[in-house]
Amino acid sequence: MSALLFCRVAAAEDWSLAQAVQRGIQVQASLQSAQALARSAADTAQASQADRLPQLSLRAGSIWTESRNGQPIFAAANGQREVIGQAVLTAPLYAPQLSALAKLAKDQSAVAKSQTQSVRLQVATTLSNAWYAVLLAQNTSALWQRVLAQDRLLYHDTRDQFRSGATARLNLVQTQLLLLQARSARAQAQEALGSVRRNLRLQLQLPAGSPVQLAPTSTLLAAPAPLPQLWQEASQRQPLLQVAQAQLHAARAQVAVQRASLAPNIDVQAAYGLDSTQVPRPQSLGWQAGITLNLPLFGFGRRHDRIAAAQEQLAALRSARRALLLQIQTRINTDYGVYQQESTRLQQDRHSLAAARAVYHMTRAGFRAGALNALNLAQADQAWVQARLALIRAQIRAQMAATQLALDVGKLP
DSSP states (O other), X not given: OHHHHHHHHHXXXXXXXXXXXXXXXXXXXXXXXXXXXXXXXXXXHHHXXXXXXXXXXXXXXXXXXXXXXXXXXXXXXXXXEEEEEEEEEEEEEEOHXXXXXXXXHHHHHHHHHHHHHHHHHHHHHHHHHHHHHHHHHHHHHHHHHHHHHHHHHHHHHHHHHHHXXXXXXXXXXXXXXXXXXXXXXXXXXXXXXXXXHXXXXXXXXXXXXXXXXXXXXXXXXXXOOOHHHHHHHHHHHOHXXXXXXXXXXXXXXXXXXXXXTTSOEEEEEEEEEEEESSOOOGGGOEEEEEEEEEOOOOOTTHHHHHHHHHHHHHXXXXXXXXXXXXXXXXXXXXXXXXXXXXXXXXXXHHHHHHHHXXXXXXXXXXXXXXXXXXXXXXXXXXXXXXXXXXXXXXXXXHHHHHHHHHXXXXXXX
């Protein structure tokens, strides 16, 4: 049971890229804030829809009016005391501005929802960069650990040969230097790994000190779609473009709201209860009904100026969306080129690694046979280490380029 529990815990410590992104989406405060704003905008849109429905209210009050000789002073007063108690039903019969405001609130809710998707993609980008940084540091640290073990074994063999008089002291000192350099490089790699792991732990909102180990990943990369297809896919699912399109709809609705301010409004009202200047009695209950027309006539150009301002805002958003589309296409084109370059570099680094490995093993065999000295071995060792480091960087850069292309299009990794 203890062994089974340990296996489960160890498996839970391995974070794939998809798991890290999903965890970040769940815990990142920026996304939670965007989701709350989206829910708020959705509630506002529902309230705007309800503004066009009939409203039921209760009106009650008592009015005292100053009088002389029993007669009210004000011409509008009904009596010395007026008692009102009514259930009032009001409904907009013709209210184009209310309809336009409801459409505007709905479009603004769509903007907030699209912004949530955009923030989700930003969180995924941040988590992807942090995850790949850990992957690079983890692989680099593991490589230096293997190099250290290899150089330690080489140093011990050379020390035994030196004690038996089979090799010179210079070879012993040179192999000892290789061992010291590998130990120093491993320490630096471990420090770098600890730093990027702390950053990933912060992004994942994990407790301090909790282990962050990445799951093994495949170095096989699927070729991305052709560039025109990526542009087409980005125009359909890129959240930034969806936000821009939703803002365009909201700007059109804003123009409709300003234009509706020139239209008349017609309201109807029905009330049941009492409105009496006498002592209230059951016989005082009755119905009231009315209709109200509100037609704006002159506002010193205020409404027309607001319409013009809304139209200019709409034109600005159209231009901004076209500029954003060009920016996204340019970014995809650039990242596509980066992916091709990194893929080519990855193939070249694989060939270089095979050659460096072969040179190292031949040099080591010559060193053991006494035909070559430790300086030749050190040069071959450094070349092999640099080739392995270059391959690790090339693999991760190629994976990052493929992931970045997916993010450019609007996909989560």
